[in-house]
Amino acid sequence: MTSKKQNTFNQALIQFLDNSPTPFHAVKNMASRLEAHGFIQLDESQTWSLEEGGRYYVTRNDSSIVAFTRGQLELGFRMTGAHTDSPCLKLKPKPELHRHQYLQLGVEVYGGALLNPWFDRDLSLAGRVHYLTTSGQLASGLIDYQRAIAIIPSLAIHLDREANKNRTVNPQKHIPPILSQLGKDEKADVRTLLKERLVEEGFEDVAEVLEFDLSFYDTQGASIIGLNNEFITSARLDNLLSCFVGLESLIQSADQSDASTVLVCNDHEEVGSQSAVGAQGPMLQSILERICETPEQFRRAMTQTVMISTDNAHGIHPNYADKHDGNHGPIINQGTVIKINANQRYATNDETAALFRWLCQQEKAECQHFTVRTDMGCGSTIGPITAGELGIKTLDIGLPTFGMHSIRETCGIKDAYELSNILKRFFELKAFPY
Template sequence: MDIETFNCDLLEFLAASPTPFHAVQQMEIRLSQAGFVVLREADDWTLHAGGRYCVIRNSSSIVAFTLGEKSILDQGLRMVGAHTDSPCLKVKPQPELFKKGYFQLGVEVYGGALLNPWFDRDLSLAGRVSFRDTSGNIGSVLIDFKRAIATIPSLAIHLDREANSARSINAQTDIPPVVMQTNDKQTSFRELLLAQIRQEHPSCEACKVLDYELSFYDAQPAAIIGLHNEFIASARLDNLLSCYIGLQAILADSTEYRVLVCNDHEEIGSQSAAGAQGPMLRSVISRLLANEKEFTRTIDRSMMISVDNAHGVHPNFSDRHDANHGPLLNGGPVIKINANQRYATNSETSSLFRHWCESADEPVQAFVVRTDMGCGSTIGPITASEIGVQTLDIGVPTFAMHSIRELAGSSDAYSLYKVLEMFYRTEDVAVDRH
């Protein structure tokens, strides 16, 4: 796959993945087309050497894996991890707000969202809806309005002269999106959702919406921008960009034992049944092995690469970076390091990655947060502590992380894809200790 094809398909993936549910659905489609068999956790599994499989939990987390021809105890697992969720605005259970003839929806802020950029955007709505059908059965479907149906208008500067110097945002009162004008205060959001289900899924015969998990998202599609097409601009680059890179890497042919895990709920701490701090990955790996002793032996020969976006040095705010560790967009993948293990990288895992980058003729950078600033974290330390696997934290450098529209270099994702493809083919991830 060349870089143009890679980036074109990436834009399509981002457009089709407004929520974690849709992202996992897109990954399942691509995996199935490549011969991966979808397994149910409730079933007994019959697995074969050379087989390709995937497991989905909560429709928002996925583990894909391939089985090698040799013994898993000798080869171990090559694992890549990412997360499917992004900061956003989620609709409340009883969201209807009627003010001055406008119909608005109450929202909760999911994760550490940068709120200012949400104003004056064309917003659409997508997610999962549960319903009862005409036969009394309970079902759920994914919906996506796919067009701009709402906005959060800014207050004019004439009415807030301090807007450019002192405005703060009250998440309860300032950000409910405006959906339409109506004088009918009996308007029910669930009735509007029922009409959308019937439009998107007429065969469901839904008669009542019971509940939902819905998120607003920016209706502006992802794009390649810059005078020389240097950048990718999109919502949810953190961290669907990593999901897509890992997906393309595991789709490549290989005879190794490979795993791709994309968890939900990273932005809110990963502590859920579908999150990295939950049992999903350990459960899947355990089913490939006979007992706990084999699990320990396999993990000792394995490695996890946690892929989550890194902070590129911003030209307007370069003082927010350590002067020696300012990753540049289009400067290659970034090794993320933190002495307090907010990232799980150690000197051996970073050395291995540097070696693979050199072997693939790809550049590599490093990120360390300023010593006087706090450091974010990833699924890397969580996965390392949950299953005991040696782990490396890396990512593609980006601007505006957690904004409604983020920016990455147009060559970095493809560069990292080539390195991860090499990692997946690596027979040995051990460092000789003398």
């Protein structure tokens, strides 16, 4: 039996997922939600005048965001982090392919995408476009076709009888989506098509499209499924799920926190985080230093700071249970997962794990553990990067998920709402219990 609050939370999550096909759209939607709850956008090029109890946020590249409340600086920061990007297919700069009277667009694989599920899906296109205005100025805008405009058809099994045994995907040859049919000598120009789309979306001063950052996405919306409605399926659960959970926790705790609270959602985690707006860049440290009034105050605040890195965790798949360590197979809808790796691929240690288990006990919530099989490699998150950059206590957690990095992933209806309450309690901690 689910509560009314949990149902409301999940419906808002589904709406956020559907409205955020790219990191640009996700940050725009998060900023709108923050502003509706009294958060003020700051300009990094201007002098800041922060008030105790104030609510603020900063964006970079329109794809990364840091939101915070300014509390008592001697108490340090309560921080949670996630990432806005997901594996996808990004349009190449000169993408037009005219083959056999079909218009296809060349794409580059972004991140560690599971490619097979991209075939035979109804795809749309969204992202940011930079253009020249009719008055000669540079400008940019977000676009989203919203409807299915492309498909990557599979090769029929009649033409590849071994497809179910050994078919592999060549990303250069096999994944350019088909958008339309053309006349025998007809050619299409993507920048002309994008100019038309900008005008359709209300940008009336477009003279010429210059550059773009556009991604294909699956048009099938997020859903609650299962015989007893146990699961949520959607694209981009990794990691918009954590972005939404962190956002709601920050907003709900804003009036209850004595310490400064921070939500950081970085772009480019799926490709290593080394960018101006990634976790390995200077964005977070720069903002924290500006919240503090002196370098000494910043260094002292870091000693009282804890970061919870929230990303997805691999739920044990009943068809592939041998891919998990026998004692560490997280179950969907049975609690947040504490992620541990002895080789520091996750930032969790015994101290930060104990803190999180204590928080779960306070909320009467379950938690689980994940560590990779000893004979398998381990992924990583923004947790170790942030810990290494700032020297702060950090732990990695996640919600159990099926199909991570697929075009469609699966999580549980209970886990996200439960984690939001745990993080809210974390944000409201005046002092740590040790």
